[in-house]
Amino acid sequence: MLFELPGGKSVQAEGAGSKAIARVQLEDAAALELDYLVPTSLQHRVFIGTRVMVPLQQQRVSAVVLELLDQSSHGYRLKEILDIKGKGDPVFTNALLKLARWVADYYVCPVQQVLRAMLPKAVRAKPESFITDSHLTLVKRPSDDEIEKLRAKAPMQARILDELAAAGGTAALSLLRRELPKASSYLPSLLMKGWITRAEVRVERDPFDREEFLPTQPLDLTEEQTVCLAPVLAAVENPAQSRPMLLHGVTGSGKTEIYLQAIAKVLERGQTALVLVPEISLTPQTIERFKARFSDQKERIAVLHSHLSDGERHDEWFKVHERRADVVIGARSAIFAPLEKLGLIIVDEEHEPSYKQEESPRYNARDLAVVRAKLENCAVLLGSATPCLESFHNACIGKYELLRMTRRTDGKSMPLIRIVDLRLERRKGGNSPDTRILSERLRTAVLARLEKNEQTILFLNRRGYNTSLSCLACGHVCQCQDCAVPMTLHKTDDRLVCHICGSRRVPPRKCPSCGDPGIRFAGFGTERVEQVLRQAFPQARIARVDTDTMQRKNQLRDTLRDFRSQKLDMLIGTQMIAKGLDFPNVTLVGVLNADLALNLPDFRASERTFQLLTQVAGRAGRGEVKGEVFVQTFAPHSPAVQFARQGDFEGFAQQELEQRKIFHYPPDTHVILVMARSKNESMAEFTLQNIATKLRAVVGEHGRMGEPMPSPLAKAHGQFRFQLIIRSSGVRALARQIHGVVDGMTFPQEVIVTWDVDALNLM
Ligand code: ADP
Numbered sequence: 001m002l003f004e005l006p007g008g009k010s011v012q013a014e015g016a017g018s019k020a021i022a023r024v025q026l027e028d029a030a031a032l033e034l035d036y037l038v039p040t041s042l043q044h045r046v047f048i049g050t051r052v053m054v055p056l057q058q059q060r061v062s063a064v065v066l067e068l069l070d071q072s073s074h075g076y077r078l079k080e081i082l083d084i085k086g087k088g089d090p091v092f093t094n095a096l097l098k099l100a101r102w103v104a105d106y107y108v109c110p111v112q113q114v115l116r117a118m119l120p121k122a123v124r125a126k127p128e129s130f131i132t133d134s135h136l137t138l139v140k141r142p143s144d145d146e147i148e149k150l151r152a153k154a155p156m157q158a159r160i161l162d163e164l165a166a167a168g169g170t171a172a173l174s175l176l177r178r179e180l181p182k183a184s185s186y187l188p189s190l191l192m193k194g195w196i197t198r199a200e201v202r203v204e205r206d207p208f209d210r211e212e213f214l215p216t217q218p219l220d221l222t223e224e225q226t227v228c229l230a231p232v233l234a235a236v237e238n239p240a241q242s243r244p245m246l247l248h249g250v251t252g253s254g255k256t257e258i259y260l261q262a263i264a265k266v267l268e269r270g271q272t273a274l275v276l277v278p279e280i281s282l283t284p285q286t287i288e289r290f291k292a293r294f295s296d297q298k299e300r301i302a303v304l305h306s307h308l309s310d311g312e313r314h315d316e317w318f319k320v321h322e323r324r325a326d327v328v329i330g331a332r333s334a335i336f337a338p339l340e341k342l343g344l345i346i347v348d349e350e351h352e353p354s355y356k357q358e359e360s361p362r363y364n365a366r367d368l369a370v371v372r373a374k375l376e377n378c379a380v381l382l383g384s385a386t387p388c389l390e391s392f393h394n395a396c397i398g399k400y401e402l403l404r405m406t407r408r409t410d411g412k413s414m415p416l417i418r419i420v421d422l423r424l425e426r427r428k429g430g431n432s433p434d435t436r437i438l439s440e441r442l443r444t445a446v447l448a449r450l451e452k453n454e455q456t457i458l459f460l461n462r463r464g465y466n467t468s469l470s471c472l473a474c475g476h477v478c479q480c481q482d483c484a485v486p487m488t489l490h491k492t493d494d495r496l497v498c499h500i501c502g503s504r505r506v507p508p509r510k511c512p513s514c515g516d517p518g519i520r521f522a523g524f525g526t527e528r529v530e531q532v533l534r535q536a537f538p539q540a541r542i543a544r545v546d547t548d549t550m551q552r553k554n555q556l557r558d559t560l561r562d563f564r565s566q567k568l569d570m571l572i573g574t575q576m577i578a579k580g581l582d583f584p585n586v587t588l589v590g591v592l593n594a595d596l597a598l599n600l601p602d603f604r605a606s607e608r609t610f611q612l613l614t615q616v617a618g619r620a621g622r623g624e625v626k627g628e629v630f631v632q633t634f635a636p637h638s639p640a641v642q643f644a645r646q647g648d649f650e651g652f653a654q655q656e657l658e659q660r661k662i663f664h665y666p667p668d669t670h671v672i673l674v675m676a677r678s679k680n681e682s683m684a685e686f687t688l689q690n691i692a693t694k695l696r697a698v699v700g701e702h703g704r705m706g707e708p709m710p711s712p713l714a715k716a717h718g719q720f721r722f723q724l725i726i727r728s729s730g731v732r733a734l735a736r737q738i739h740g741v742v743d744g745m746t747f748p749q750e751v752i753v754t755w756d757v758d759a760l761n762l763m
């Protein structure tokens with residue numbers, strides 16, 4: 001889309017621009033806060049949040065203004081700020097600077113690292129690198145006489161005028177050039193004669209390519225929706241009196257409609273809204289639901305996620321920065337979108353682990369939503385069909401307000417979940433490995449669907465054909481050289497692949513260790529399942545959806561479209577198909593191996609399994625026919641499986657919370673994971689032991705410290721990994737102490753030490 005360059009945007013930064021001293025945070029150098037004089041030439045242009053260039057030793061370095069002061073408390077002679085970066089309007093709002101401070105304190109990381117994470121790379125490196133275009137407008141159509149003369153003497157000029165007239169009097173130069181590639185060179189004479197004008201405009205790189213959406217109207221709410229929306233609206237009106245809200249609504253209960261109507265209210269009040277969605281759910285369909293509802297101002301919705309090109313992200317960010325957008329939809333890092341006048345922050349699928357950043361700053365965007373809402377005095381709404389236990393616990397103790405929706409909007413009952421006990425199946429089916437992939441009961445159920453022209457989704461969160469290769473003679477297992485995991489056979493490529501680092505090699509024909517030809521492949525992934533299915537149902541149209549088959553751009557979109565239009569009978573896929581998809585004709589969902597998640601060495605394994613089964617089950621029976629779900633497992637009596645079968649989230653949460661309390665795991669405590677990694681195994685181990693000895697003194701009675709030990713993933717990318725888990729209820733003080741200890745120690749150069757507050761990944 002085209003629009004005028006914003007001229008003279010008024011900056012209403014907090015903090016007067018006239019104070020003489022700026023306290024700045026250097027962006028790249030050490031975590032230093034320094035004071036500089038604001039030269040007279042820059043007064044009224046330097047605000048809190050402005051990026052500036054300052055002298056440091058002999059260099060020019062970039063910095064962000066944190067505070068404006070009358071006096072410096074630092075003892076040194078102050079130097080002057082050299083210049084401002086970009087146009088100089090603050091890139092960080094005051095609230096975001098406070099949030100950065102909070103993140104740095106809580107997750108114990110340098111604040112400049114947080115500030116860096118807050119700005120998209122493209123904005124940081126090259127602010128205001130917009131693409132521009134010229135807008136040509138016909139101001140005065142020459143007389144017929146003149147035109148005729150022009151046609152004879154300067155036919156190109158005449159053609160440009162014709163084209164402009166045909167386009168309704170105005171056109172972008174880039175479009176004109178498609179017809180007349182040399183148009184630019186004829187513009188000066190046209191301009192001089194006063195027949196046309198030319199204005200520079202910015203061209204927005206639109207990730208959704210100017211798609212048009214059919215506008216939607218607010219729906220008449222169901223009773224449950226009405227009950228749940230009321231407190232959200234009240235919170236928007238009076239955030240100071242409200243608590244963070246947790247919306248627990250079963251899949252299909254219409255949570256998105258609540259979000260939409262709450263956002264409408266926020267916009268009506270002249271405020272802005274921020275919607276966080278897990279990266280994987282941030283599909284065109286999701287965005288369309290928002291853009292279509294606010295279609296009268298769809299230009300005012302900005303989208304921020306990692307699949308955008310740098311240029312697109314730059315433009316979307318500026319859309320927010322220049323206050324042309326009132327609604328931001330984005331993944332994790334969108335929590336830092338520079339919105340002002342925030343009225344509401346929404347976190348959809350709040351239980352999603354992808355809200356946690358796995359590199360420093362290791363923040364959890366869901367938790368930051370609550371913090372930011374408090375700093376900005378706005379409402380915050382977390383939504384999920386399977387809230388994480390931390391949030392649910394907060395609701396139980398009254399820190400959050402719990403809102404419940406227990407029914408689907410279409411009045412359909414939840415799908416029937418049947419457990420297939422693989423132990424029994426094995427006894428019945430003899431030794432055929434295929435019955436473990438597709439039990440007799442599941443096979444019958446699939447057949448019935450094929451006969452009725454209904455659709456099936458089968459789910460297995462593991463790629464490849466076989467998941468291990470071992471020698472029957474000596475027991476050798478083919479592992480990746482750089483990672484302590486067995487390599488997976490990908491049959492289509494005939495390669496063994498490491499799923500941690502991606503390295504590939506040719507599968508051996510005999511044991512690499514003892515030379516015995518009796519090597520055996522075991523375990524199955526989606527590639528193998530696809531083959532079994534094609535044999536079992538030769539007439540069925542089957543597609544496999546995983547990162548191996550979905551390499552081409554738009555391939556996922558096309559496959560899902562074919563499935564929706566029933567050109568396919570069956571999908572077999574990984575977590576790519578577990579979430580958010582809504583296919584009315586799917587009446588059967590199969591979870592081929594529920595034990596994969598259950599057997600992870602992680603205290604959240606049970607919770608993850610419950611979430612997965614519930615989310616996957618939510619894909620079945622969205623249309624007229626009641627859905628059926630088959631869950632294949634060797635552990636049919638585990639609470640996660642049983643409670644998921646009953647669709648009983650609160651029952652599951654109660655018993656799991658008791659377990660967590662007994663073992664002092666979150667949410668009863670906070671977990672800090674300290675890790676030492678190195679290519680040198682003993683160096684990593686020794687370093688962590690050293691840290692442990694020093695930590696034992698400071699942790700003392702404030703928490704529980706485990707023993708240093710190899711991580712469950714003992715080696716990855718060539719580095720050996722050792723870890724230490726500390727649990728404590730007073731996490732902030734403890735994290736700072738750990739930081740103090742670790743910071744005061746020197747480590748061998750080849751060892752990397754990290755700590756992760758509220759770690760989600762304990763591998
Ligand atoms: P959830 O996010 O809770 O899983 P959705 O928001 O995707 O559920 O809603 C499920 C379906 O119900 C969608 O197709 C939506 O359009 C529809 N829906 C939501 N609210 C209503 C309503 N009040 N009346 C009719 N249909 C609704």
Ligand code: ZN
Nearest residue numbers: 480483498501
């Ligand atoms: Zn590897």
